[in-house]
Amino acid sequence: MLQLFIALFLILTSTCFGEEIAEFCADFDKDPNEYSLHLTKNLEFAPNINWELSDSTICTTNSDQFFLEANYTIDAPSDSSMAEFKGGCVVFNNFTAENMTCINPKNVKINLAPSNRDILHIHKKNAKESLIPYYGKVINGKLKTKLPITSYIYETNFKAVIIGACIKKRIVAEFCINKYHELVLEKELDYIPRYIFSTASECHFCNKNYKETLSFFIDFGNEKYIPLEDILHKRCEDYILHKNLKLPQAINKESFYNKDLSVRIDAKIEKNGSYSSDYYDFKIRINGPCKK
Secondary structure, eight states: OHHHHHHHHHHHHHHHHTSOEEEEEEEOOSOTTEEEEEEEEOOEEOOOTTOOOOTTOBBOTTOSBBOOEEEEEEOOOOSOOGGGOOOSOOOOOOOOSTTOBOSSOBOOOEEOOTTOHHHHEEEOTTHHHHTGGGTTOEEEEEEEEEOTTSOOEEEEEEEEEEEEEOOSOOEEEEEEEOTTSEEEEEEEOOOBOTTSSSOGGGSTTTOTTEEEEEEEEEEOSTTOEEEESOOEEEETTEEEEOSEEEOOTTSOGGGGTTEEEEEEEEEEEEETTEEEEEEEEEEEEEEEEOOO
């Protein structure tokens, strides 16, 4: 009944504002005072029509589409600000123009990044209960996009809504399989939250007495989980997917094309000299053979 009410509310508010609304669900893990937002309905934005595009415009590697410096923020319910953030470490991505130029670049539409972790991890006391009154209420967002090595900046406002708690494990990414029997990351659809095994105060960079030892398994059918080499690594507080992953040679790769597969993370946790175990499930999608 609650989900039906929210759906009707979204239809009415979308008509009222005369525009599409981005939709997120909320996920709750080990930290009771944190929640993460996950896109369930994305939006598309047209780039600034005044941009003049040259043949040397920077693009994504091995692509004919732009590499755009894009980020967004949303006014999600929170009881802290960035000024109060005391996280463990920060990683900067360095991009260069080498091997990143396009021939006849295309003017592409811009989406909200589904793995915008720093914005979509939010502190709120007793999050699971205190977030309920905000479900279905429209909140404001702002998207800012910049062409690298230029002065072109595109800003636009948008509306968003938290539709409720996430009800199932989401597909985190799409992969293809190359000729070397490897999974190759094609597209990130979501992300793995930070606090699946710990609270914010127990992270690797905040507590020297906290340690996670991770193992990975993939279900190739009938819940028969097969050991897999590392599918991700920990960078600061975030779980980051590897770009390439070797498949077991015994796997008939063709039988898994166009399928969604379950992946499990098993964790052995050491905390202040005591030991425990836990696990986390998510899904990946196998699109088929890699095109290149």
